[in-house]
Amino acid sequence: MIPACRLEDLPRGEAHRLDVDPPVSVFHTDDGELFAIDDTCTHQDASLADGWLEGCEVECPLHASKFDLRTGAVDSPPAKLPVRTHEVFVEDGMVYVRLSMDAPNLPPCVAARLAGGPA
Amino acid sequence: MVGASLAGLSAARSLRKQGYDGRLVVIGEELHRPYDRPPLSKEFLAGILGEAELALESADEDLAAEWLLGVRATGLDHTERAVRLADGREVRADGVVIATGAAARTLPGSEGLAGVHTLRTLDDARALRGELAEGGRLVVIGGGFIGAEVASTARALGLDVTVVEAAPTPLAGPLGEAMGAVVSGLHTDHGVRLLCGAGVKGLSGETRVDAVLLEDGRSIPADIVVVGVGARPCVEWLAGSGIALDNGVKCGADGRTSLAGVVAVGDCANWYDPRTAAHRRVEHWTGARERPDAAVATLLAGGAVEPGAPRPPYFWSDQYGVKIQFAGHAAGADSVTIEAGAADDRDVLAVYRRAGHPVAVLGMNQPRLFTRWRKQIASTTS
Numbered sequence A: 001m002i003p004a005c006r007l008e009d010l011p012r013g014e015a016h017r018l019d020v021d022p023p024v025s026v027f028h029t030d031d032g033e034l035f036a037i038d039d040t041c042t043h044q045d046a047s048l049a050d051g052w053l054e055g056c057e058v059e060c061p062l063h064a065s066k067f068d069l070r071t072g073a074v075d076s077p078p079a080k081l082p083v084r085t086h087e088v089f090v091e092d093g094m095v096y097v098r099l100s101m102d103a104p105n106l107p108p109c110v111a112a113r114l115a116g117g118p119a
Numbered sequence B: 001m002v003g004a005s006l007a008g009l010s011a012a013r014s015l016r017k018q019g020y021d022g023r024l025v026v027i028g029e030e031l032h033r034p035y036d037r038p039p040l041s042k043e044f045l046a047g048i049l050g051e052a053e054l055a056l057e058s059a060d061e062d063l064a065a066e067w068l069l070g071v072r073a074t075g076l077d078h079t080e081r082a083v084r085l086a087d088g089r090e091v092r093a094d095g096v097v098i099a100t101g102a103a104a105r106t107l108p109g110s111e112g113l114a115g116v117h118t119l120r121t122l123d124d125a126r127a128l129r130g131e132l133a134e135g136g137r138l139v140v141i142g143g144g145f146i147g148a149e150v151a152s153t154a155r156a157l158g159l160d161v162t163v164v165e166a167a168p169t170p171l172a173g174p175l176g177e178a179m180g181a182v183v184s185g186l187h188t189d190h191g192v193r194l195l196c197g198a199g200v201k202g203l204s205g206e207t208r209v210d211a212v213l214l215e216d217g218r219s220i221p222a223d224i225v226v227v228g229v230g231a232r233p234c235v236e237w238l239a240g241s242g243i244a245l246d247n248g249v250k251c252g253a254d255g256r257t258s259l260a261g262v263v264a265v266g267d268c269a270n271w272y273d274p275r276t277a278a279h280r281r282v283e284h285w286t287g288a289r290e291r292p293d294a295a296v297a298t299l300l301a302g303g304a305v306e307p308g309a310p311r312p313p314y315f316w317s318d319q320y321g322v323k324i325q326f327a328g329h330a331a332g333a334d335s336v337t338i339e340a341g342a343a344d345d346r347d348v349l350a351v352y353r354r355a356g357h358p359v360a361v362l363g364m365n366q367p368r369l370f371t372r373w374r375k376q377i378a379s380t381t382s
């Protein structure tokens, strides 16, 4: 369980990126729901927190793949693999994330870098 | 579906998603299943991505379509609603989606000379990748996006690269003069020679190219030449069909054409843009991916739905490690302001305005701010 940020510091329509490895982002939708997913797009190295949040979907800032925040599924290509979703909850005004134990679907360039190979 | 690339595949997906469960035939001239073109000038050309990774379909995807690949459509018979194929077959349909894309323009007189390339297809990219691996001097004719990306990739591979551009500033059409100069400054930053205002007279060489001859009399030695002078819409096969053509297939704001039951999408389609009250043929990935949704809705509804405005055109380009992004229309702008970063650092966000209203945005390595502005332009100009 990781503390992410205070709920009052995360307005609706915004995202907050956690500096874990690989990074995770918490999204606060316009309807007031909170979701946490892996921050790195599964297509290439882009931060989904920088993306376009609309309803329960985030569009990658680079090539416009869309991910469903509820399930992590790809709603629109070029990405083919889903992002992981993580559990989010709020306690005493603080947003917490419980990280998924699944293996992440990192894009090839990032996976190589984490493995210590050439980026 | 005529054309089995991004726009054709997106249309097939949209049809299934929107509930069409009838027969679906996809006709494509290339033998390949749909693949992604942007990496052809970037990661694929650099040898970082392989062919399998270019596939646009996922492994478990099944659209229940019949794929007729390696065969060219040669005609559309509207009264019979039939597509004629080069091998004599004919496919009858209730609805036709035209998605035949565009083909690279060539330099007259360069045919048959070894070492001269255009870049549009996987086969083109394979051939060029093979030659770049041997190194040498590369001359890119045309400073547009594809030419610039090839120059960037080749430079990273260690080639000696020159870009020859006929206009005084490369990319002035899509980005305007000021920002065209900033983006094309990346070439000189990275040791690539950029010759502007340099018209090409021809190529020299017996069987293999050895130089590019300029109109001002200069001769630029070359081992490899890439001709990146734009693309023309693939619509010759529609001649005589009665469909209205004008810089591609002339379309309404939802892809409808002058023929009932026929829509056109992607690089071959010249859609009406309600934002600028003019037709514009958009040759970018995101348009070919998104617009088929609207075109298919129109097709299934028999043209009975009112078109909404598509999002402003958006594209990206990767050059010399810099992520370039652009959305909107630069042509109508009367001012360009730098909102963040600095042009000289090639790390910049520039907003184009017309009478004070933002109409376009350019980002270099600014994905976060860029997306915010892109969102704003989509909401304010619709």
Ligand SMILES: Cc1cc2nc3c(=O)[nH]c(=O)nc-3n(C[C@H](O)[C@H](O)[C@H](O)COP(=O)(O)OP(=O)(O)OC[C@H]3O[C@@H](n4cnc5c(N)ncnc54)[C@H](O)[C@@H]3O)c2cc1C
Pocket (backbone or CB within 6 Å): B002, B003, B004, B005, B006, B007, B008, B027, B028, B029, B030, B036, B037, B038, B039, B040, B041, B071, B072, B073, B074, B099, B100, B101, B102, B103, B119, B120, B121, B146, B234, B237, B265, B266, B267, B268, B283, B284, B285, B286, B288, B314, B315, B316, B317, B318
């Ligand atoms: C090298 C390269 C790099 C690019 N990089 C970027 C980028 O960074 N960002 C960006 O936004 N866009 C980029 N693009 C543009 C983007 O790839 C195109 O906008 C997109 O491919 C258009 O898709 P389409 O399906 O309309 O057309 P196409 O991809 O051109 O496909 C049309 C298909 O129809 C087939 N066809 C043609 N005529 C016939 C016929 N008579 N019968 C049957 N089949 C036919 C063709 O063989 C082809 O397979 C790039 C393009 C290229 C070539």
Ligand code: FES
Pocket (backbone or CB within 6 Å): A041, A042, A043, A044, A045, A046, A060, A061, A062, A063, A064, A065, A077, A078, A079
């Ligand atoms: S990096 Fe996200 S879609 Fe390409």
